[in-house]
Amino acid sequence: MTSATKLPLDRVLAWRMRRQFLDRPEGASAERIVGRLCGVQAQVAASAEQAVAARRPAAAEGEAARALEQRKLIKVWAMRGTLHLLTPDDAAACLSLLAAARTWEKGAWQKTFATVAQMDAIAEAVREVLHDAVLTREQLAARILERTRDDSPAELLGSGWGAVLKPLAWQGLLCNGPSDGTRVTFTSPATWLDGWTGLPDPETAAARVIPAYLGAYGPATMDTFDQWLIRGASRKASLRRWFAALTDAGELSEVIVDGRQAFARTADVAGIAAAEHFPGVRLLPAFDQFVLGPGTRNEEIIAAHRRPLISKAAGWISPVVVSGGRVAGTWESGDDGITVTLFPEAGPVSHEDLTAEAGRLTKTTGVTVRTAPG
Numbered sequence: 001m002t003s004a005t006k007l008p009l010d011r012v013l014a015w016r017m018r019r020q021f022l023d024r025p026e027g028a029s030a031e032r033i034v035g036r037l038c039g040v041q042a043q044v045a046a047s048a049e050q051a052v053a054a055r056r057p058a059a060a061e062g063e064a065a066r067a068l069e070q071r072k073l074i075k076v077w078a079m080r081g082t083l084h085l086l087t088p089d090d091a092a093a094c095l096s097l098l099a100a101a102r103t104w105e106k107g108a109w110q111k112t113f114a115t116v117a118q119m120d121a122i123a124e125a126v127r128e129v130l131h132d133a134v135l136t137r138e139q140l141a142a143r144i145l146e147r148t149r150d151d152s153p154a155e156l157l158g159s160g161w162g163a164v165l166k167p168l169a170w171q172g173l174l175c176n177g178p179s180d181g182t183r184v185t186f187t188s189p190a191t192w193l194d195g196w197t198g199l200p201d202p203e204t205a206a207a208r209v210i211p212a213y214l215g216a217y218g219p220a221t222m223d224t225f226d227q228w229l230i231r232g233a234s235r236k237a238s239l240r241r242w243f244a245a246l247t248d249a250g251e252l253s254e255v256i257v258d259g260r261q262a263f264a265r266t267a268d269v270a271g272i273a274a275a276e277h278f279p280g281v282r283l284l285p286a287f288d289q290f291v292l293g294p295g296t297r298n299e300e301i302i303a304a305h306r307r308p309l310i311s312k313a314a315g316w317i318s319p320v321v322v323s324g325g326r327v328a329g330t331w332e333s334g335d336d337g338i339t340v341t342l343f344p345e346a347g348p349v350s351h352e353d354l355t356a357e358a359g360r361l362t363k364t365t366g367v368t369v370r371t372a373p374g
Contacts, residue, residue, distance in 0.1 A: 004254045004261065007272050009300060012219060012257055013325025015268070015275035019216050020290060021055035022282050022322070028056055030063040031072045031087055037289040038212050039084040039094065040064070042075055048085055050285035050361075059360035071193055075176040077162060077169040080231050083176070088193050090212070094229075095170050096205035101233045104167040113163050114153050121148045122157075122164065126173045130188040134177040140186050172199045206242035211251060211265050217293035219255050219262035219272070227295050257300075281349050282322040283331055283338070283357040291317055291327065302327045306343055309372070323349050329372065337366025344371055 021028050021036060030052050034040050042048040049061040067073045074091045078084040103109060105116055125147040141157035156164045168174050177185035189196045213225055222243050226234045246252040253266040284290050294301055296311040309330055310318050321329035321340055328346035332339050338358040342349055358367045
């Protein structure tokens with residue numbers, strides 16, 4: 001039995017920066033970026049646009065919206081129950097793994113929201129009413145209630161939180177359609193997307209999603225992957241089986257990063273070990289995948305005592321300064337330019353680099369630098 005390869009954390013972080021397109025290579029289209037990142041969180045549409053722009057050679061926004069309009073991307077409730085932009089193939093695979101957890105069948109969920117029988121009736125109604133149709137939330141709720149003849153979930157169906165609709169998205173029954181002014185619309189992926197063949201079985205989906213995740217955020221543990229996917233709610237036996245199958249097939253290898261065991265794609269191990277230092281600094285938007293991929297509790301990229309500055313009330317994830325593959329501070333935009341708050345323990349950050357990054361984000365190049373208290 002061969003021993004696990006030891007990988008220095010600094011090389012891991014440098015490799016991740018390039019794998020997440022933070023070196024801004026030529027030819028990085030919106031759909032290629034979204035695919036590499038295994039989706040871009042889109043609860044805040046502007047942040048999703050900025051996440052894509054931050055990885056392109058030129059910082060022009062609107063690329064994600066165009067890809068969505070051209071149906072090269074899909075907007076759907078996905079990882080952790082949040083809206084994401086995904087490529088259609090990645091969406092099908094990710095949704096399959098989310099559905100496999102069957103979280104809406106748990107007793108606490110049913111008590112709070114709807115019973116399994118109600119959800120089955122709602123799902124059947126959605127299959128009918130969204131086929132080749134685009135409906136606002138209000139229209140969808142009305143059509144569902146008309147068919148199910150059950151008014152009890154009416155308030156939940158109309159809620160902007162979408163608690164009852166998310167399991168339907170995870171089953172591949174609905175996704176977001178084009179906006180109707182300020183109103184959200186829904187449609188069926190089956191009729192909205194050319195070539196949509198439904199969700200693969202979970203085993204097939206895992207063989208796609210797990211390596212893709214590790215190709216952007218690895219090496220990582222099973223728990224880190226599961227937290228990213230569904231806040232740790234996957235069935236543990238299934239999770240172990242998926243990782244074991246990929247490891248037995250030679251696609252994944254166990255490695256050790258700073259004394260911690262993790263999984264990496266076997267094809268990536270040599271490249272990680274040889275990764276060169278990533279120079280410069282990056283200003284990344286709120287809800288960026290650099291943070292959400294490993295999670296805000298991941299101390300490889302965020303010092304534990306800085307987490308409250310990154311993960312804030314109501315699920316807000318702050319815009320971050322990234323240097324050396326770690327979160328080195330936070331930033332905010334104002335009328336006078338960018339205000340950066342640096343964490344002293346992250347080491348020196350070039351003011352020239354910060355100014356260049358600010359120039360990509362705003363029409364002004366004013367940068368005010370503050371130091372966070374220890």
